[in-house]
Amino acid sequence: MYDVVLLTLGSERDAPGGGCGDGDACCGGAPEDTGKPAGPPDGQRCETPRVPVLACADALTARGARVETVVARSDAEVDEVLARLDAPARPDGLTWPDPDSKVRLVVAVASDAQLRAVVRRLVRRYAPPPSRRPAELAGDRTVPDLPPVGVLPLDPARGGPHRDLAAQLGLPRDPAAVAAAVLDGGVRRLDLLRNDGGSVTLDGALLGAADEAGRPLHWRGRVEVDDAVLSDGADPILACAIGNAGGYATLDSLPLLTAPDPADGRVEVAVAVPVPTRPRLGRKKKIRYEVRRARGRAVAVIPRDERVPFLDDGVEGELSRKRSWWTEPGAWAVFTG
Numbered sequence: 174m175y176d177v178v179l180l181t182l183g184s185e186r187d188a189p190g191g192g193c194g195d196g197d198a199c200c201g202g203a204p205e206d207t208g209k210p211a212g213p214p215d216g217q218r219c220e221t222p223r224v225p226v227l228a229c230a231d232a233l234t235a236r237g238a239r240v241e242t243v244v245a246r247s248d249a250e251v252d253e254v255l256a257r258l259d260a261p262a263r264p265d266g267l268t269w270p271d272p273d274s275k276v277r278l279v280v281a282v283a284s285d286a287q288l289r290a291v292v293r294r295l296v297r298r299y300a301p302p303p304s305r306r307p308a309e310l311a312g313d314r315t316v317p318d319l320p321p322v323g324v325l326p327l328d329p330a331r332g333g334p335h336r337d338l339a340a341q342l343g344l345p346r347d348p349a350a351v352a353a354a355v356l357d358g359g360v361r362r363l364d365l366l367r368n369d370g371g372s373v374t375l376d377g378a379l380l381g382a383a384d385e386a387g388r389p390l391h392w393r394g395r396v397e398v399d400d401a402v403l404s405d406g407a408d409p410i411l412a413c414a415i416g417n418a419g420g421y422a423t424l425d426s427l428p429l430l431t432a433p434d435p436a437d438g439r440v441e442v443a444v445a446v447p448v449p450t451r452p453r454l455g456r457k458k459k460i461r462y463e464v465r466r467a468r469g470r471a472v473a474v475i476p477r478d479e480r481v482p483f484l485d486d487g488v489e490g491e492l493s494r495k496r497s498w499w500t501e502p503g504a505w506a507v508f509t510g
Contacts, residue, residue, distance in 0.1 A: 174237045175238050176276045177240050177241070177279060177491045178242075178243055178277070179240060179281060180254055182253070182282075183244045223281070225325055229348035229349070233355070233356070238352075238357055251290070251291060257276045258274050258278065258320045259271060260436065271320075277321075278320065279324075279351065280325065282326060283326075286488045289372075289373060289375050293372055293505065295319045296300045296365070297503070299317055300316045305337035311437075313502055314501050315367065316367075316501060319504055320506070321505075321506035321507060322349060322505075322507060323351055323507070324339050324507055325510045326339045326344075326346045341419055342363075342507065342509075343422065343509075344509060353510065355508045358509050359509050360508060361436070361506060362504075363436055363506060364502050364504065365417075366436070367417070367501070369495075374485055376416075376420040376421070376487075377417055377419075377430075377486070380413040380481055380483040381482065389411050390412055392481045393406055393476075394413075394477050394478070396413055396474050398471070403443075404446065410446060411424075411447060411462060413443070416429075416441045427445060430443050430466075431439070431466065431483065436503070438502035438503075439468045439476070439500060440469060440498060440499075442472045443466045444466075445463070446462065446464075446465065448460070470495065474492065474495070476493065476495075480493050
């Protein structure tokens with residue numbers, strides 16, 4: 174039988190010495206490049222296990238699993254949990270995941286940013302330095318197959334165009350169903366977006382913002398997908414969506430991404446550019462949006478403006494220099510029902 178660790182991320186503001194995830198914030202991740210903690214949704218504290226966590230632990234225990242609940246308040250505490258997934262020591266000294274581990278990890282998440290924070294630590298733990306790249310690592314990967322994780326959503330599924338990653342993937346949300354998936358379910362391998370800022374993206378990123386009145390703030394930048402140029406930096410851009418999955422497939426009613434697939438080894442990118450239409454006699458000029466799309470292995474965005482706001486897996490940030498994302502096919506995995 175398995176040892177199962179139920180991991181919840183603690184709130185940065187209650188954690189002496191900082192929290193976990195981007196910018197040292199646990200519960201919601203932190204805005205990249207700003208250092209401002211996002212904190213848990215709606216002011217919730219994460220230190221006391223919530224009802225779904227307790228229910229999942231009970232369901233796992235009833236099935237004979239040995240269960241431990243852990244609240245991690247820092248990257249170091251997350252790393253202590255992940256160390257239990259390590260393989261025995263290798264001759265080359267690399268830290269490597271154990272494909273036959275009897276330890277299974279369940280991450281209780283109130284947001285995709287929390288799940289990303291844990292996967293980010295997995296990447297930090299197991300990605301070998303370029304100078305020590307082992308021969309068995311696939312040529313299109315910089316990390317080995319990361320250990321699968323069980324995802325326990327702490328909040329009900331929400332309707333509307335922006336669904337969390339668990340809903341997009343069709344993962345179970347009921348604690349007992351999550352427990353069954355971890356013990357008896359299959360494993361689904363998914364693509365991972367790494368970026369040269371040192372972080373990862375599970376769902377997608379959306380570059381652009383609106384003012385306090387809701388009016389779009391146009392920005393300029395060069396956007397390249399492999400060899401395709403979606404913007405050379407001269408056009409005003411309403412938004413740029415970078416999709417591994419479909420969380421940013423639409424912006425209001427404007428369709429951006431057409432068919433994002435988190436397991437096809439490609440990233441889909443869309444750039445929305447305003448185009449004035451020729452007015453009819455006596456009518457005002459109208460603006461429509463042209464959406465340019467491309468798919469590929471990597472995308473690079475070079476902002477021409479000083480700072481470009483963005484959301485990456487729900488985490489706020491500002492882009493002030495070139496940022497590149499690239500696909501790691503099948504790098505991470507989830508337990509499915």
